[in-house]
Amino acid sequence: MMESWTKASSQNVDNPVAEKPSAVPFAVTILGSGSASPALDRHQTAQLVTYCGDHFLIDCGEGTQYRLIEQRARPSRLKYIFISHLHGDHYFGLMPLLSSLNMGGRTEELYLFGPHGLDEIITTTFRMSNGQFFFPLHFQAIDADKPALLLDLPALTVESIPLDHGIGCTGFLFREKQHKPKLLRDRLPDNVPVGVLKALKEGQNVLDETGHVLYAAADYTTPGPKPRSYAYCSDTRYNERIIEQIQGVDLLYHEATFRDDNGQRASEVHHCTARQAAQLARKAGVGQLLIGHFSSRYKTFDEFRSEAQDEFPLTELATEGQSFKV
Incomplete structure (x- = not known):
C-alpha cells in the first residue's frame, strides 16, 4: 500500500461545515442513473450531494468526471467520496477522477470510503503506472455486514446501510443534526x-x-428546524431489513433496475423492480422516492414511474442532470 494512504477517523475529520439553519443548501444532483450495460442516452451510477458548500460524491461510474464538469461542479471541490461496492459501473470512473485531481495540482486532503480491496485496486494501478499521489488520500474500509457511522461532522453525519446484492454492498444515509433552539x-x-x-x-x-x-x-x-435526511440505496434485492434504518427520511433514492415484467430476473441478479422500491418507501414512511439504475433493455422510463406510483405516489425518476432538494 502506498505511504500516502492512511485510515480516516469518523470522529476526527476536520471540516468547515458549521451548524446553520436548515435554509442552508442540501441537495442531490443525479450524474448517472443507468445500470451496468452502457447506453448512449444515460450514464453509469454517480450522484453529487451538496450540503452547506461541501461536496460529497456517491459512486463513480465511468465518465463521472465529465458529468461533474457538465454540471459545473468542479471536481477539485470534492472532499468526500463514497463507493457502494466493487461492480465496475459504480467505481470505474474513480481512477480517472483521482488521476485528474492529481495532475491538477490538488493539495487538499480527500477522504474515500469504500469496500475492502478498493485501496489495493488504486494502489496497484498507480504503482503499475509509476504514479504517486501529491495530495493526502485517506481511505476507510466499510464493513458491508452491519451499519456504521462513517463520518461525524459538526452539522451532518453519514452512515452505511447494509444491502443485499450478492457482493459486499452498502447504501449511505446522510442525516442533518438537530439544530439548536x-x-x-x-x-x-x-x-x-x-x-x-x-x-x-x-x-x-x-x-x-x-x-x-x-x-x-x-x-x-x-425549537430549531427539523433535521433533514437523505438515504441512498444502491444495488440491492428487495430487503425489508433496511426499513428501520431509513424510516422517515425526507428523500430516498432506491435502485429500480427492472419493472414487474422482469421481477424474477431482478431477484436472481440481486436487484429490485420499481414496484418493490416503492413498497419499501411506503413501509419506511419516507417523504419522497427517487428511482434509478435502469436496465439498458428499457428505452423509456415512464412505466417505471407509473409502476412505482401505484405503490407510492410521491415517486420521481432520478433524471440525469436534475437536482432534488432534501
Missing part, C-alpha cells in the same frame, strides 16, 4: 448576562443558587 431576544430583559444567553441557546434552563428556574428555555426559545 432559536433565541427569542424580544422576550428577554435588557442586560441579560452572556452566560445566560449561551445556556438558553443550548436549550438549557438557567437556575439560581437555590436551584429555582430563573430562565426557562421553553419560555425564551423556539
Whole structure:
C-alpha cells in the first residue's frame, strides 16, 4: 500500500461545515442513473450531494468526471467520496477522477470510503503506472455486514446501510443534526448576562443558587428546524431489513433496475423492480422516492414511474442532470 494512504477517523475529520439553519443548501444532483450495460442516452451510477458548500460524491461510474464538469461542479471541490461496492459501473470512473485531481495540482486532503480491496485496486494501478499521489488520500474500509457511522461532522453525519446484492454492498444515509433552539431576544430583559444567553441557546434552563428556574428555555426559545435526511440505496434485492434504518427520511433514492415484467430476473441478479422500491418507501414512511439504475433493455422510463406510483405516489425518476432538494 502506498505511504500516502492512511485510515480516516469518523470522529476526527476536520471540516468547515458549521451548524446553520436548515435554509442552508442540501441537495442531490443525479450524474448517472443507468445500470451496468452502457447506453448512449444515460450514464453509469454517480450522484453529487451538496450540503452547506461541501461536496460529497456517491459512486463513480465511468465518465463521472465529465458529468461533474457538465454540471459545473468542479471536481477539485470534492472532499468526500463514497463507493457502494466493487461492480465496475459504480467505481470505474474513480481512477480517472483521482488521476485528474492529481495532475491538477490538488493539495487538499480527500477522504474515500469504500469496500475492502478498493485501496489495493488504486494502489496497484498507480504503482503499475509509476504514479504517486501529491495530495493526502485517506481511505476507510466499510464493513458491508452491519451499519456504521462513517463520518461525524459538526452539522451532518453519514452512515452505511447494509444491502443485499450478492457482493459486499452498502447504501449511505446522510442525516442533518438537530439544530439548536432559536433565541427569542424580544422576550428577554435588557442586560441579560452572556452566560445566560449561551445556556438558553443550548436549550438549557438557567437556575439560581437555590436551584429555582430563573430562565426557562421553553419560555425564551423556539425549537430549531427539523433535521433533514437523505438515504441512498444502491444495488440491492428487495430487503425489508433496511426499513428501520431509513424510516422517515425526507428523500430516498432506491435502485429500480427492472419493472414487474422482469421481477424474477431482478431477484436472481440481486436487484429490485420499481414496484418493490416503492413498497419499501411506503413501509419506511419516507417523504419522497427517487428511482434509478435502469436496465439498458428499457428505452423509456415512464412505466417505471407509473409502476412505482401505484405503490407510492410521491415517486420521481432520478433524471440525469436534475437536482432534488432534501
